[in-house]
Amino acid sequence: MRTIAVGAVMALLLLYVWERVDLVQVGYRIQQLKAERNALAREQDELRVRISQLTSPERLARVATEQLGMIRPIPGQVILVSLGAGRPAAASSSEGMVRVAQHIPIQRKP
């Protein structure tokens, strides 16, 4: 009887120690995961910066003109037409109006 009681007390003590050790281990694991999360968040921020820089209108205009040879349309290349046969359009409505681009010769910078 006494042996069983001593065994039970020992088992409880071991359980307590195991639980404390495990708690510390879980703590370390949580910290490690937090560090990973922070690293990923940092990477995400860096990617957001990159996206923001790459989609900047200044850069897009530079790529369009310098690398792709695009130019702003010159008079006559964009023809504005009215489906309403010259009738004035409603003040703030796009209904009845279309913008057509046609006969645009492709020009590239030499």
Add this chain to the structure above:
Amino acid sequence: MSTGRSRVRHYVAVIALMAGFAVVLFQLVNLHVLQAAKLSLKADRQHRKVVHVEGARGTIVDRNGKVLAMNVEVPSVFGMPALLGNPTELARDLATVLHVRPGDIKKKLQSDRGFVWIARKLDPEQGRKVNSLRQQGLGVIMERRRYYPKGPMLSHVLGFAGIDNQGLEGLELQYESYLRGKKQMVVLQRDGLGRVVFPTRSEPQLPVTGHSTTLTIDEVIQYIAEKELEDAVTKTGAKRGVLIIMEPRTGAVLAMALTPRFDPNAVRGLTPHRWRNRALTDVYEPGSTMKMFLAAAALEEGTASSETMIYGENGRMTVANTVIHDHDESGWMTFTQVIQRSSNIGAVKIAMSVGEERLYRYLRAFGFGDRTEIDLPGESAGLVKAPPRWGRRTLASMAIGQEIAVTPIQLVTAAAAIANGGWLMKPFVVSEIREASGKIVFQATPQIRRRPVSPETIQTLGHILEGAVAHGTGTRASVLGYRVAGKTGTAQKIDPETGSYSATKFVASFVGYVPAEDPRLTILVAIDEPRTESWGGAVAAPVFRRVAERVLRYLEVPVQGPIKLAMATRN
């Protein structure tokens, strides 16, 4: 005998053991009872680590959610001088990586303090290089730095934040209380190796991120404005320029461009002169653009109608011993022609018919002499003298935009009132502020300040200003497919050396709105000291046209009126 000796040994052993236990017991009582408070405090100091964590600064985005200001984590280098080796050698190595003078670093390395910052918020590459030095007592930690991914774009409006992420200029300063993250104290428990084991008690509260701020600015429109303004300033050899685009119905600012720009990511070495938002802080004499407000006052008061005949004195008139000239030697003109041709003599005569008190009242009603209360710091109220302080020439001067000082934001806001049926709106650049959770904490609503003139006056004035673009001084502002209303201005600047108006230094400007019948944009272009040409109609009006053309296309504003006519005009 042997039994007696054995017993003595037994007692000695027992006494020795008891004495030993007594010492242990005493020490136990000493540590756990007598010194309990002191030692627990000491243990806590070793185990617990109190960290003050500051939430990240809120992002700033344009009206389409494009990021204009955000945070990035960058390395900062610190040193613990007591643990460092040869400071001279280390200072030399660090100076090479950090691009600073070795002497400055050496001074820090020889400090008496336990911890010193050597360099903060560096490029990631510099952090890696410092780490590779593997020097005891030298460390690299990550800190948040404010970053503006678009570089100089919108720099004067955004402003910038300082080394400790505090707003110092522009929106960063104005909305500091919203943008700044909240500080949070976190208590952690660490082991013998200094590793964080587990937060004590419950999970600590995470630091609160600053609010995300959405602007009324559109980055594409801003780009168009900056590009066209910069091209014009370069082409004309001007000192600087301002271009503001406002939505007249609401007062929302779509673009605010100033040139020369600066990069808010690299403000070290720059002076306030460079980053000041001159669209709000600086005043100038607006010149003939003032005639539109003079005309509004005359029409509203009924002192003239659009058909009233005014004699142009053949281009020369003397007022208070000062000769006023017109660029055309005009005879009789209608009121409409006076404004459309920008006749100074005609304007002076209109001002005389309105009178000092009434003209002053209307100028104030249009917002001149008062801050517009735009949500940006450092705004100036401009200068409009009250009639008791007017000289003999002041009325005539005011008629042609002299002896009055306005800010560009005042001028564009007042012109937007004409575009908006007479309603003067309060301009604004922030449309919405949200918590990190997405909850809206502020949402801007258009605010009417007052209505200086009636809709009837606005209608008449609108036709006159349309004529000023169609066949007046502002023809180069006309936009294919749209009706434009506006007014040119060529203001002489005061020469600081002589104290009188300079014959060579001008501010060329154009302010107008488009489409005239349903205005979507009010645009002000002001070019300071252009060298090649000086007339507003020649320098600023073409910038207005190019900007309006591109922005109207971008906003998909349908073309107005018969297209054939527009094509014929172009051809």
